[in-house]
Amino acid sequence: MNTYKAPLRDITFALNEVLDYESHLQALPGCEEIDSETVEAIALEYAKFCEGVLSPLYSVGDSEGCSWDGGKVSTPLGFKDAYAQYCAGGWPSLSCEPKLGGQGLPTSLAMILGEMPGSANISFTLYTGGLSGAIETLAAFGTPQQREMFEAKLISGTWNATMCLTEPHCGTDLGLLKTQAEPDTNGTFRVSGTKIFITGGEHDLTENIVHLVLARLPDAPPGTKGISLFIVPKLMPNAGSDELSENGVSCGSIETKMGIKGSATCVMHFDNARGYLLGERNRGLSTMFKFINASRVRAAFQGVSHAELGFQKSLAYARDRLQMRSLSGAKNPAGVADPIIVHPDVRRMLLTQKVLTEGSRTLLYELTKHLDIVERSPDDNKVRISSDRLELLTPIAKGFVTEAGCEASNLALQCFGGHGYIKEWGVEQNVRDARISTLYEGTTGIQALDLVSRKILGSKGRLLTDFIQETRSFCENSREPVEGESLNEALTAKLSEWESLGREVGERASTNPEEIGAASYDFLMYSGYVSLAYFWLRSALVARERLDQHSGDQEFYEAKLQSAVFYFARILPRTESHRSAVRSGADSLMDMRSADFAF
């Protein structure tokens, strides 16, 4: 019942047909040789691994969870073997440089493929999630000695890595952090303090774990300007020897959580642990956040992973479960009742999942292309545009797509009725696993603030206007994909509204800064729905073209058109409520005294 099937047809549709991924790759230095066939072959291979190795461990990871005993953390049965297969397959090094042992694929492809293990087994996937951030940070800021010491072991997955930011009293507000680093001999440092919520801080999958730890030097200024980043391995490598020595890093406990139970969330103690300064002193936040867009896009993909998994499960159930007759006459007269997929309200729940999943997938693919361009393109103009799009769309993607993942996974559960509440179908696990995604890597509220404050107001509206201009030109130059209604017109109207809404928020914020936070969440959700409409229009146009060309796969393309129509008819109107909420302003939120919220 927990089987997962990688949605390869939809993945290749979005990649090849909507986004012309091959041309993108061929314009990318170092990727010119990668054609669609190669991409599809890799995707197929990874799909096999996810379906065959990770998916069978989906429910055992939840039932068994992790256990802590005297500082040692055990992962669920089967995870260790799966991790070994993951490394043996070369999957940790997909986007690493070939000269370092990597496969040299672009960031985009690693992220696009990452949806699949996220559906098959999100808990397992989190043990591999720290690697790419650590490898990237090390490659960008590490000294030759540091790279020599750690890089190869990380790229092969032999060692694992974490990011250690949060402390008990500070999550969002990192300026408050207290972990200390004292200079020691040989340019090393001694790090002491406690970090919490460290994903994979300790486990039994690898012999060593390399922690990237934010801490303060003795002379550091207060707040966020006094934070430095340190490499602190659990076990210290010794020059000229394979022996590793203990380094004052220990796991104090693991958290009991709502979901992702197969992933160990650790309290980590650093007790005079030896570490190396990575990047500049007091610039630790910007060092760690250099790849923040990439890590947020990666987190956004989890929304697609959860939505896809729930959609698959609930669709299979809705086709199979016989209950009641269709109001327009029996559809399965030979059976005792009709399959519940005939009922319009069940279809509403399935189609909502479908369009959120597929629309978000295409949006995120586009973002990964921008990441590639910023990383590799020699064309300054393209880099500038892609960088602008990333700035604007990343908080929208992280905030909106993870919220969509939660909604979709809950709709999947709802399709099962009471059976959805029972563990055996795996849909309630998916709801619980998905729930973390709107919290970590910056909550939805933080993404929303980032969008409105830093991105929209910070650019005086330019980032938004530029993107709207791109989408508006697209609409102007497009034909209509369906007869009888104008998706182009509907989107164009929304674009104008989006632009004025952004302007209105800016005007109000100029006299009252609370207007930013008051508008932010609803503005973000509004933006997400309009952005998805753009990608649904693009998908619909491709489908229309294919149908006109009679190029086969007719049912697939018709379903795409019908999905787009559903999106515009049923989902895009959600912008109306968010628009009204944005326009209602800050007063209704700020007038109440804190003491008066309850009596």
Add this chain to the structure above:
Amino acid sequence: MNTYKAPLRDITFALNEVLDYESHLQALPGCEEIDSETVEAIALEYAKFCEGVLSPLYSVGDSEGCSWDGGKVSTPLGFKDAYAQYCAGGWPSLSCEPKLGGQGLPTSLAMILGEMPGSANISFTLYTGGLSGAIETLAAFGTPQQREMFEAKLISGTWNATMCLTEPHCGTDLGLLKTQAEPDTNGTFRVSGTKIFITGGEHDLTENIVHLVLARLPDAPPGTKGISLFIVPKLMPNAGSDELSENGVSCGSIETKMGIKGSATCVMHFDNARGYLLGERNRGLSTMFKFINASRVRAAFQGVSHAELGFQKSLAYARDRLQMRSLSGAKNPAGVADPIIVHPDVRRMLLTQKVLTEGSRTLLYELTKHLDIVERSPDDNKVRISSDRLELLTPIAKGFVTEAGCEASNLALQCFGGHGYIKEWGVEQNVRDARISTLYEGTTGIQALDLVSRKILGSKGRLLTDFIQETRSFCENSREPVEGESLNEALTAKLSEWESLGREVGERASTNPEEIGAASYDFLMYSGYVSLAYFWLRSALVARERLDQHSGDQEFYEAKLQSAVFYFARILPRTESHRSAVRSGADSLMDMRSADFAF
């Protein structure tokens, strides 16, 4: 961290100040003597029990859960003692007739009080939830011998009771059920079959459990017209003896569930178990569903319970947790940061919870008054109106308030950031526990179909028009509670829109029955938001009056006004999206072939 404090101030505001509950009671035969002081004294006593006995067992119920061993089910540590105290306090018999050992209070009060244990410990509460339905059904349909045999033991809580409807292949579609009943000697029957999802089907709280079981007689017609209801005790009482004998009833297993883990959800086997026919042959569904409005209103209260609990927890956290500075200047300059309640987006999440909780509470109280009137009033006209209101508002209440409970509990979790995902705060448990409420007692989709099909179309719109007329007259005769904006006008406009929306659905349904299911969910949610606006307007008017009278408690009434303003500004506009979805019609849902939802 799991402490619960009964919201007595808000409960008494809704009861005494908004709904004039005392006058209601005094017009009710048998309740004339019950004044506000009595009601408050009972509420205070029950609050103490919920806060002091049930709330401390909240997290242990979740951690420990129930266990099954060879057919025996053990409840979590402490539940047995709490159940004994519950019975000793006379709480099972609140609304039972005094001559049968009950306290003679009206149904309304039992339900209103029921919010509190639902917040303090929903899993425990579910062991008591079957009692009232069984007692009511027995009183209405039982023979004198049947009542003599079971009634007193149920009223005292000495024995417990369940409703056994669902079977593996049928939940919503009870016409498919297969459990058989064969006539036996002395007018008794032998019941055989398997039932699933039986709440409290087996446990260690009472020596005996009385099951009300739906089954088919040998000569019964197929479908829902061939179902009869039987009383099947786990242990059979023997005339003239206190001995109980085994009766072929056994618990095959208990479900592993997302939440309400302290409540045993049982697979029950009936193997030639002796039972008594309750009510008429082949009329089992209508016998069991005579109290369906009451049981759905009771389930709706769980939405308030969950919303209130999450609100309390997240409010306390938001006042305490220091993180970031207010954008309009430090509010807690002496501290390292400001409490997060200063941030507008956190306020949005808190206020949304608050207005959904308090608005739903008032709506449900009004419904319980209608239940009382239908049950007890000698005034035929009042009975007719109340019966109409119940028909219309019950599916709205069950569907909307339980959805609101899920939303609110998720917002509470979100206020905690990553900490909300950790078990220790109890907010993730509240989300998991709440999730069942939109599934059982008829899913939201089933409530929505009932609303649109049976209630709106079934009455040719009359039930809706009548209620709209009541609310419209209220608006016409009301002053404005706040300056500068017209809540009356806003609600009046929504009422007209609601009426036309109902008419439009009816017109479309007359040519295509699929339009009913296509509109139903969004029509239900639309109806819920408009109904809540009516109760918020009523609350605001009371608050305005009290403020004008300078009758003390100024902060409380000002907060009520501010909450109403927030509701109208931020929550009522959600109707806009639901309106568009309703108007979009059935085609975008029905056009896709079932085979084409995924490839």
